[in-house]
Amino acid sequence: MRGMTIKKIMFTEEELGGIVSELADKINSDLCGAESLTVLCVLKGAVMFTADLVRRLNVPDIRIEFIRASSYGKSDVSSGEVSVGDATGDIRGRDVLVVEDIIDTGRTLNSLKERLLNMRPKSLRFCGLFDKPSRRIADFKADYVGAVIPDEFIVGYGLDYAECYRHLPYVAVIELNS
Numbered sequence: 001m002r003g004m005t006i007k008k009i010m011f012t013e014e015e016l017g018g019i020v021s022e023l024a025d026k027i028n029s030d031l032c033g034a035e036s037l038t039v040l041c042v043l044k045g046a047v048m049f050t051a052d053l054v055r056r057l058n059v060p061d062i063r064i065e066f067i068r069a070s071s072y073g074k075s076d077v078s079s080g081e082v083s084v085g086d087a088t089g090d091i092r093g094r095d096v097l098v099v100e101d102i103i104d105t106g107r108t109l110n111s112l113k114e115r116l117l118n119m120r121p122k123s124l125r126f127c128g129l130f131d132k133p134s135r136r137i138a139d140f141k142a143d144y145v146g147a148v149i150p151d152e153f154i155v156g157y158g159l160d161y162a163e164c165y166r167h168l169p170y171v172a173v174i175e176l177n178s
């Protein structure tokens with residue numbers, strides 16, 4: 001693993017809280033009147049975001065489920081191969097909100113969408129905390145995006161570099177040392 005240096009903070013803990021609140025407001029207004037919802041957290045990067053988002057949602061019966069998806073492995077570039085595990089829980093006939101930390105090439109959510117639609121949910125929505133549209137390869141558009149960001153390598157608030165730095169409460173731009 002190459003060493004890295006933190007170049008700058010992109011989002012402070014407080015700013016992240018504001019972004020998550022705004023997303024929750026939009027989702028709450030779209031789901032107004034819904035009795036139940038399955039929130040599907042895409043592991044591992046979306047764990048912190050999911051935990052904060054669900055605590056701001058107003059739907060009375062929320063189930064939290066998890067799915068493993070990985071496109072990077074331990075490398076710092078996308079392998080182009082997406083591995084998607086089996087979703088936990090039965091989503092047939094349920095309103096589903098998929099929660100992802102970052103949308104980059106779009107391959108992960110594109111594969112996941114196909115897989116989930118085959119499971120016949122009542123509705124399927126996608127929420128990404130960060131979106132890098134300049135990196136898109138697969139045709140994918142999320143229903144909710146917290147912030148559109150430039151193509152920089154970020155860590156923290158769930159996002160990793162070689163499995164490290166997910167625990168940081170802020171999001172930072174890093175530079176890999178040569």
Ligand code: PRP
Binds near residue numbers: 046082104105160
């Ligand atoms: C990252 C991120 C998304 C995916 C986005 O996951 O969390 O799931 O890549 O990239 P894409 O739009 O190019 O498919 P990663 O494979 O690093 O797994 P992790 O969440 O466990 O870190």
